[in-house]
Amino acid sequence: MDREQEEVVQRITARYIAELRAGNQPRLGDYLSRYPQYADAITDFVAYYHAAEVDIPEEKDSIPPLSQASREALVIAWKRVLHSESGANTSLVTLRVMADNQRKSFLQLALEIGLSIEILEKLERHIIDTATIPKEVCKRLAAALQQPLSAIERCLGIAEHTQRTQHLAEEQATYRMEAQSNDQAQSFRETVEQSMRLSNEQKDAWRAILTEEGL
Amino acid sequence: MEQKFSQIEEDADRGLIRRRIELANVYQTLPEYGSMEFWKIIEEPDIKAALPLEILVRCFRLAITKGDDVGRNRIVELIIRRTQVSNEYWAYHVLNSIHLGPDERNILVHDLYADLCERVIHALMDMKRLFWEENFQHCLQFERKHAYQAFMTREGRWYHQQGDGTVTRRIPRVLIDSLDQPVMHSDGELRGLEIEDERAQQALLSVEQGDLPLLILQLPEKLRSVIWLIFWEGRTEKDAAQILGISDRTIRNRLREALKSLRDLFDSQEGTTYG
DSSP, X not given: OOHHHHHHHHHHHHHHHHHHHTTOOOOHHHHHHHOGGGHHHHHHHHHHIIIIITTOOOOOSXXXXXXXXXXXXXXXXXXXXXXXXXXXXXXOOOHHHHHHHTTOOHHHHHHHHTOOHHHHHHHHTTXXXXXXXXXXXXXXXXXXXXXXXXXXXXXXXHHHHHHHHHHHTTOHHHHHHHHHHHHHSBOHHHHHHXXXXXOHHHHHHHHHHHHHTTO | OHHHHHXXXXXXXXXXXXXXXXXXXXXXXXXXXXXXXXXXXXXXXXXXXXXXXXXXXXXXXXXXXXXXXHHHHHHHHHHHHHHHHHHHHHHHHHHTTSOOOHHHHXXXXXXXXXXXXXXXXXXXXXXXXXXGGTOXXXXXXHHHHHHHHHHHHHHXXXXXXXXXXXXXXXXXXXXXXXXXXXXXXXXXXXXXXXXXXXXXXXXXXXXXXXXXXXXXXXXXXXXXXXXXXXXXXXXXXXXXXXXXXXXXXXXXXXXXHHHHHHHHHXXXXXXXXXX
16 A cells, blocks of 8 residues: 555544544444445554554643653664665655745645646646656746755656666666556646646647647 | 435544644744744643644654754654653553563563654655644554554564463454354355364453454454454444445355464464474
8 A cells, every 4th residue: 555545544544533532433334335445454444443542541731751761762763764764865855845935835836837736736746757747847846946956856756767767777677667657647748638727828838838848 | 324424524524624724824823943932832841732743743844844953853852752651651552462571571662662753753754644744643543553563563473472482362252152153145045154173162262352453453454344344343244245345255255264364373372382
């Protein structure tokens, strides 16, 4: 289960738990009927919750100092995290965070670069095939967010994609997996065409940019 | 039933929207990041006046984007302080079912707690995990589940191990009683489940209803929903089949498979006891 699917399951099970805590005696069957595709994951969490979480105490009135046990666990955890982060070439920064830093809402950012908010969301979530995103999008984002172009490309996964493609040319099996996942991603052009929020003028402008960039 | 559930969903959606607005309002009114006023509010010691944990998550992420490692660590420490009572209780509680010496228990609790902290930090650093900014406690519970399951698998601790090396499983009586009953099938035929192993049946007798969730966690994933629906919610096989969109026969097969898994647990118990 990937991160996005897990977040869906979290939202579903949060409702179950909210019902349970409100004393409503929710029936798991209702949730499984509604979300059969997540049945196993929902049951897994609910069984775990009943086995391990129901009696756990809540926060006290005042925040206690860090206990010895917590301090030790935290030190170990940070060591492991920093070790793994140093080995991974991952970007922690998202468009939303960059927009936050500029005190801009996501909607404001979308308007500023001539896209709709749903397209911006898709870019943020990396569900648009990175090979089909025009350079112009990155340039506009860089200007609006006052970031270097490379930071925007990294954030959108474009730099990562380029690097991976070069490296994967040596590894056919992995390359195939990558190709499969890209097959499921939507192209930028399709996203623009299907958008209900972009005006015809905006769509025409993006079509021209895409053609100009050979996309 | 469908209508009632839709109503629950609508209520939940309304509640979520309200919550989002509240959190957004709180976040928008925060003083400038890094100012003395900012830290004063962030580190408010009174829980009733303290910022929601969801806001601390956003502040933690803001610290990362600003490259403020000191601020990032400060906020994580605060989050751990705010949750340490429940986390420490949890770490002891979930390992309570394992028979261990005090020293070994302390070491394992310590390991498990460190695993959890690591998972939490990773999750907080992953800015795409937006639900942490909406429902911190639920996300924390999810992380505890992952930490617990990974830990138990890694340590090979899924069974209750006793000091003399024996392994015992306590299976809910209601499960055993039900498995022993013949069940009416869609074709009208009554068929019972066979419990061939008398020792397994004996072991199945020392059970409590409250053990069922833990037992279910140890079954293969595809068997869990069936067992939950029939033995926890008291649904019929037909209901369970309808809910899961599978045939009565598949339900029955999964029940048999679950029983086989239980037998395997008992076999491993014997191996450990006498082997």
